[in-house]
Amino acid sequence: MNFLGIDLGTGSLKLAIVDDAAREIASASVAYAIGTPQPGWAETHVETWWQALCDAASQLPADARDAVEAIGFSGQMHGVVLTDAQGHAVRPAMLWPDTRAIGLLDAWLAPQPNPVAPGMMGPLLRWIVRNEPRSVEATRYALQPKDWLRVALGGAIVTDPSDACATALADPDGAWDVELIGRLGLPRDWFVALAPSDAASGTLSSAAARALGLRAGITLATGGADTPCAALGSGLIHDGDALLTTGTGGQIVVLASQTPKIAPGLHRYRAVSGHAYRMAAMQNVGVALEAARGWLAYEWADAYRDAFGDAAFDRASNQNANAASHVNSTVAQQVTFLPYLTGERTPWLNPAARGGWLGLALGHSRGTLMRAAFEGVAFSLSAGLDAIRASGASVTRLRLAGGGSVDPRWRQLLADSLDADLHAVDCPNAAARGAAMLGGLARGHWQTGDLAALAPLSTRVASPSADSAQRAALAQRYERFIDLYGRVESWFDVSSQSQVLSDAR
Numbered sequence: 001m002n003f004l005g006i007d008l009g010t011g012s013l014k015l016a017i018v019d020d021a022a023r024e025i026a027s028a029s030v031a032y033a034i035g036t037p038q039p040g041w042a043e044t045h046v047e048t049w050w051q052a053l054c055d056a057a058s059q060l061p062a063d064a065r066d067a068v069e070a071i072g073f074s075g076q077m078h079g080v081v082l083t084d085a086q087g088h089a090v091r092p093a094m095l096w097p098d099t100r101a102i103g104l105l106d107a108w109l110a111p112q113p114n115p116v117a118p119g120m121m122g123p124l125l126r127w128i129v130r131n132e133p134r135s136v137e138a139t140r141y142a143l144q145p146k147d148w149l150r151v152a153l154g155g156a157i158v159t160d161p162s163d164a165c166a167t168a169l170a171d172p173d174g175a176w177d178v179e180l181i182g183r184l185g186l187p188r189d190w191f192v193a194l195a196p197s198d199a200a201s202g203t204l205s206s207a208a209a210r211a212l213g214l215r216a217g218i219t220l221a222t223g224g225a226d227t228p229c230a231a232l233g234s235g236l237i238h239d240g241d242a243l244l245t246t247g248t249g250g251q252i253v254v255l256a257s258q259t260p261k262i263a264p265g266l267h268r269y270r271a272v273s274g275h276a277y278r279m280a281a282m283q284n285v286g287v288a289l290e291a292a293r294g295w296l297a298y299e300w301a302d303a304y305r306d307a308f309g310d311a312a313f314d315r316a317s318n319q320n321a322n323a324a325s326h327v328n329s330t331v332a333q334q335v336t337f338l339p340y341l342t343g344e345r346t347p348w349l350n351p352a353a354r355g356g357w358l359g360l361a362l363g364h365s366r367g368t369l370m371r372a373a374f375e376g377v378a379f380s381l382s383a384g385l386d387a388i389r390a391s392g393a394s395v396t397r398l399r400l401a402g403g404g405s406v407d408p409r410w411r412q413l414l415a416d417s418l419d420a421d422l423h424a425v426d427c428p429n430a431a432a433r434g435a436a437m438l439g440g441l442a443r444g445h446w447q448t449g450d451l452a453a454l455a456p457l458s459t460r461v462a463s464p465s466a467d468s469a470q471r472a473a474l475a476q477r478y479e480r481f482i483d484l485y486g487r488v489e490s491w492f493d494v495s496s497q498s499q500v501l502s503d504a505r
Contacts (some may be wrong), residue, residue, distance in 0.1 A: 002067040003446060004214075005233075005436030006053065007226060007429065008145050010034065010095060010248045013052040016432035017064045019029070022447060026219030027155040027429050028059035028428055034095060042098040044118065046081060046089040047147060053149070057212040065213050071153070071204065072439030073223025074230070074431040075146025077166045078120040080141040080159030082128070087151040090138040094124045094308075095145075097283065097342045101127040109378040113172050114267050117343070118351050121242070122168030125468040126184050142190040146223050154205030155220040158195040161270040162224040172268050173260050197224035197272035198441035198448075221442035224272035226431045227251050227279065232272050233434030234401050234425045235455030239275070244414070244422070245400045245430070250285035250381050254278045254393045263391035265347035265384075272438060272452060278393060280346040285377055288339035288355065292373035296366045307374050308409040335368055336358040336477070336484050337376030343378070347387040352492040358484060374410060378417040381504050385418050397421045399458055401430040408461065415462035416474050423458040 007014040013032040016024050035043045057065070078096040083089050094100075101123035108116040116123065121142065126144050129136055143151065144163040151157055155491040161174025168186075169191070170176050176191050183309070195201050201222040209216035223229075225387055231243050239257045244250070259276040260268045267279040293303050334357050343351035355376075389395060400422045401413070415422050425434050437454065440446045446454070465471055 001069050002064055003070045003435065003436040003439040003443070003445070005074065005229075005429075005432040005439065006071060006082050006146075006149065007051060007229070007432040007435055008076060008149055009226065009431075010076045011078075012099070013049060013056055014429050014432045015053075015056045015060060016429040016436055017060060018433060018436045020440075021343060022437055023441070023448075024427070024429065024432070024433060026060050026064045027432070028056040029412065029429075030056045033050065034097065035092065038100075040099040040102070042095040043092040044095060044125055044228065045092045047154075049093075049145070050152065054211050057214075058216050060213075062085040062213065066215070068214055068218060069445070070221060070439035070443035071214075072218035072221040072229075072435035072437065072442065073146040073150050074226045075144060075149065075163070075223065077144075077163060077225045077227065079123050079145055080121045081143045081148040082135055083141045083143055083148065083151070084138060085140040087141070087143075087148065087157065089137050089148065093134070093145060093148070097287075099123075099343060099351055101391060104130075106344045107180075108168060111262060112168075113262060113264060114168070114269070115345055115350075116168045117345055120166065120168040122180075122184070125169075125186050125190075125296045129185055130383075132469060137185075139190060141192055143192070144225075146225075147192070147334050150201065153202075153208040153220060154297045155202030156195070156222075158193050158201050158222060159220045160197040160224050160272070161194055162197055162228045164194060165269045166225060172270070174270050185255060197222050197228075198438045200442040213488075220438065223438055223440040225269075225400035225437055226275070227253055228269070228271040228277065228464050229438070230401055230431040231255070231277065231434070232451070233302070233427055233430035233456075234399050234434070235427075235458065237438065237452045237455060240393070242393075242395050242398045243401060244381070244418075245401050246285045246381075247488055248286045250377075250384070251400070252280040252381065252388060252395075254395060256393075259274050260391065263387065265345070265349055266388045266391055267346075272434065274448065276387055278391060280388050282346055282380050282384050283342045283344055284339040284355070285382060287378055288341050289373060291341055292337070295306070296370055298366070298370060303370050304407055304409060306365070307371040308413075314349065333362065335364060335372040335374040336481055337369070338378050338481070338485060338488070339373070339376045340485075346384040348489070348493060350489065353485075353489070354492055357374075361473035372472055374413060375417075375477060376481065378413050379412065382417045382419075382478060383482065385420070397423060400424045400461065401427065411462040412465075416471065417478065419464050421460055421464075422462040424461045425456045425458045427456040430479060440487075
């Protein structure tokens, strides 16, 4: 008996099949690009997602597909797919990096239960009702990305609390805020009923089964948002368990037995396991490093070499990796990189923030700039973790997941910047695995009490440096990073950027 997890990400779709002990036995992925038809927009045609799903499914072994008994879903948070009554998209999906609604956040008056960003469903829908009357007329449902995909496979038209609570239209437990929805002028019937993430929400249609090489009629779980699915797949089960994910953006998640109190810059959302969680959300991790690599015309291997040095490293002790991670530090400390290419959520709550290098001199090289880019991203994650610690959570150990966190030198820099041990989970596709586990729960193969025993193995891969001089130098550069953002924050004027976007339309 196998279970399939589908993780519908921002830049790629990933599949993972797990067996009846939740061990991954097959995986596949297909990448795609985000469309930017106008400045500040971030969209994807749902046909792109569908084709990626079909292509990825064709890569899975036929015998593994034949044994699939249920499918679970994980999806990028915050965005929206507008559909007609049959679940067909009426326009391209709008995604979380989208800033077209940057000037429309005034409807969310402080204090809010969660920070509000322009790429969330609420602001995006407010923009739609003001600017696209034809889309409004054609729309019957406003769905989250993973919910659209489940419906496309034959599933029920529902959503789950882990996604709903992150729309800026619901309370931290996921219940729709009917008063706010009405005040925004949004049709109440656009918003679908809630179902538990591990509930059975339909079965696979015959047409979808043929397209994916699966059996018709297998169970479809409701599914959940990608961050809590990654937490489940990575083995976060108990109060205080913490996870760092590094993909396009970055998240630091800390489970809590009860919904945490409001804390500036932090999100407090529902997990798929019944917990709540604190989350620091940093928008510019992989996207910023990929941009810097491209601007500097690097291949990744050369980028790591020039940023960290080409010293050999010992994966077991990290001794040489620790030393290699500080190559170039004397030069790099003169250059600071702000990675805020798509605005920032935690801790600044500034969708208009932007990035760049400061401190360049004629003697600096591509490697200096690349090193500063790695440090800037690490420092942005550290600022997020500082906010979590300030809220009362003690974090000294983080499970590590995400495709951008493999190189030992990068992991060492993260451990030093975050001042925490990093434990890599033996789970290359954490969100897809978590989704597959939801499928197994929906099928009745597992119960929630089984989840702790299904946690993947983890291995400590980096610890903060024991060298006090290195720690002090890195702390000084971090202070410079924080100071630089404070000095230039006034450059990033929300009203002027909103006018630029308006003029572009």
